[in-house]
Amino acid sequence: MRLPIFFSKKRGERRTGSPAWGSFGEGFFYASLLTAGLFVGGLMLTGVAVPEWRINNHFTEVEGRLVGKGLARRTTTDLFGIRRQSWRPAVLLEFHADGESVRAWHTSGWGEATTDRSLALRQLDGWRLGQSIRCWYDPERIETVVLKRGYSWWLWLLTLLLPGALVVFGATGLAQAASAWGRSEERQAAEIGQLLSPLVRSSPDEEGFPTVPACADLMNSPGTIQRFRLPTESPEAWSLLGAGLFALLWNAVVIVLAVAAGFDLAGGRTDWWLFGLLAPFGLIGLAAIGLFLRRLLLATAIGPTHLEISDHPLRPGGTYGVHLSQGGAVSFRRLELVLELEEQATFRQGTDVRTEKQVVWRELMCCWDRLEPVPGRPFEATLQFKVPARAMHSFRSLHNAVGWRLVLRGIPDRWPAFLRVFPLVIVPAGPDAAAAVVRQPLREVVS
Amino acid sequence: MTERAAAGEASATATLPRVTVSFASDQAEYAPGDMLETSYRVAAIDPATITTVERSVVWYTEGKGEEDFGVVFFDRLLAGSSDAMSDEPTASAAVDWPSGSFSIRLPSSPLSYEGLIVKIRWCIRVRLFFSSGRDFVSEHVFFLGDIPVARPLRHAVS
Structure with a gap:
């Protein structure tokens, strides 16, 4: 007999597995969650929610009389065989239902039972024998009587939230597992892509560049010297x-x-x-x-830092102008403007989701030493920079990203160093730029 | 493919399936917008045991982060049927069951990238489904674009 393999195995360029068994395992897990949710929900509904709802909607109101009071004792034995007693106040009510006189004990409505007998007795002090009491009885079981109506909202919330979360999580997972039944990951991705394609609209600038992040937010602020002011x-x-x-x-x-x-x-x-x-x-x-x-x-x-750029999005091999404006009345030991490429990876570590960033390429564009503030005027500089001809384009997927940015690093005289980051979007080179690419190491083509 | 899997699938031939893919370019390097013309050959397996062949062109990430992947071409061929469920208008299928060929125009992005904690790879996947319900996937990497390999920074800007 051949046992099923639940997980696929990768051997070099080949991978084998059983998608049907994989989907079955996943479906079984979510079906268990759904069943647990329905079971717990059913218990809470029948044990808590429905009785409360019946009290408020089906019980009959009647004027009763207090004819007796006492303590209801409950004895429990714990794991070590030690017996414990608890008491709960109880009142005996007399009322007329369907033409006959009924006597019934009522014990609820005083909270939890207490192991302190004297405390339970003190709770009875407020009740006077013979006093009239408004109460509600169950027409189907006349001996069931309550002194209070209303809803425990926290209990309803708990009833809905806890099993509701299990049901929603289980049902969506089960639906997902059912849709993935016997389907390869490529087929699922292709079908999802077909479903989502009418919903996803990209701007004309991003058209034709899948996985390149949108840069509309980087282009909606016009500059004073250059074309766009970059957000920081x-x-x-x-x-x-x-x-x-x-x-x-x-x-x-x-x-x-x-x-x-x-x-x-x-x-x-x-x-x-x-x-x-x-x-x-x-x-x-x-x-x-x-x-x-x-x-x-x-x-x-x-003070504020403003950085303006001559065009956006950028292309590999392109030359762009930037205008830097640094406000404030602080003198700087050093100010430097750097072009950086940063990778970003999001991964799970245990139950945590972590994001790691690493700068993989950095080029100093310009630096200024010993800058003294001019009263009423910000420090300003205009310069040009060239994007490397074989630069990686900006990339963003669900868990991974590769992003370009201009970074202003400042070391003020009597303050700690600071950073101002200005994200950029670089789209892949077009056919013209691709033809002009010379196979050289990246650093050598940077001006 | 593991021996256990192979035992059930290839009982007729007692061999493992072997999928070879040939690219038009010797180095399997393409520029964005190029036509990817490829043919694949399935050998060492009884064709009668294969019910479905899925051909796809996908990119996926590797590295420290969770794997992301995207499909730019997907095609599903059923045994005994000449119809292919193709989602790509530029794709063409010349079927010599279970071997075949197809061609698509490659997109502009993402380009193949060998970063430090993020890597982007392109590949052709040929997935064979067997009558027992199991499957076998063969993956063949190619390169899109010409991005240099990233190297750790030697020193920070002072």
Whole structure:
């Protein structure tokens, strides 16, 4: 008997496997999730949601009388054979249903059972024998009576969310596995491509360049000297935002603790644990504010950087003009403009999704030493650069990317170094440019 | 193909399938927009055991990231039928079951790229489906474009 092989094996250029068994395994996994979702959903619906819905829609309202009260005792034995008792308050109600007098115990409505018998007894103190009580009974089982109606929204939410997520995840996975049944990955990709092609519209500039990222966002801001002003991706902006959010959230926690401590003090109590916690929390909060203000000062003191370019998207072998404008009243020890090619790969590591970046090519376009600010005027420079004739084009797929960018690296006099990144899109060379390509090492053709 | 798989598929011939692909270009190097004319030959297997042949031209990524891939040409040929489910108007099929040939015009991108953590490869895949439900895929790499191999940076810009 030949056993099925569930996973394909690759041997050099050949790969063998059983797509049918692979799809079956995947389908079985998702079917299990779907079944589990339906089962748990069914349990929660019949055990929680439906009874609650019946109380609110089917139970009959009646005026009853409290004729007895007591404790319902429950005895349980744990794994070690130790017996534990818990108590729950119970009231005996008398009411008229269908022309006859009915007496029924009601135990729910006081929360969880307690192991403290005296506490359960105290909960009964509020009830007075003979008092009138509005209650609702089940017409189908008259001895079932409740004192409260309404919906537990969190319970409904839980009923919908938990099994709902399992059902949605399982059903979509099962549908996907069914659609992949016996189909090769090439066939699936081709069919998905045919389905999506009417929905995906690319701009005229990107037409004919699959996997080259769109550059419409890089071309919607006109420049003053050159044709387009490039948007910036400043790592400092993200760290400023991160520092701001951290300072805000941390200090919100500190304020909540401080208010609680203040109420304690006002009430004549001193919770030393709370005060002990408040002191280091407060110090960290102050440090977070200080860090945020420092970054804010750095971002505002250095001033904005504007970079304009003569054309976009770029082509290998093309020569382009750029205009740099650096504002602010800071003097620089060094300022340099660099053209970089960066690879980016996203992968799973355990349950984490990680992204690794690596600069694989870098060319210094220009650098300036000892720059002193001129009051009221930004530092400006215009220069030209050439894209290498055999440069890789910009590329982006779901988990991988190859991107070009201009990077301004600055070292101010009394501030830490900073980076301003300006992404570029390079499309593949056209037939003319391809014909002009000379087979040389990449570095030698860069001007 | 593993021995276990082969035992069931090739019981008639007791041999493994062998797929050879020949490119018009000796180096299997093409420029964007070129016509890719190729023929493939399936040997060492009883043609009667093959139910379907899928020919495709795909690009895929290799390296540190998860694999992405795209199909620019896909063609499915069924045994005993001259009809091919082709999704590519520039494709042509000359069938000599289960061997054959096809030609397509290659797209402008993505170009073959040998980066440090991202690599892009192009290949022709010939996938054979057998009457038992198993399949066998043969992959033949070619190069699109002429992008130089990326090398680690020696030093940072000072």
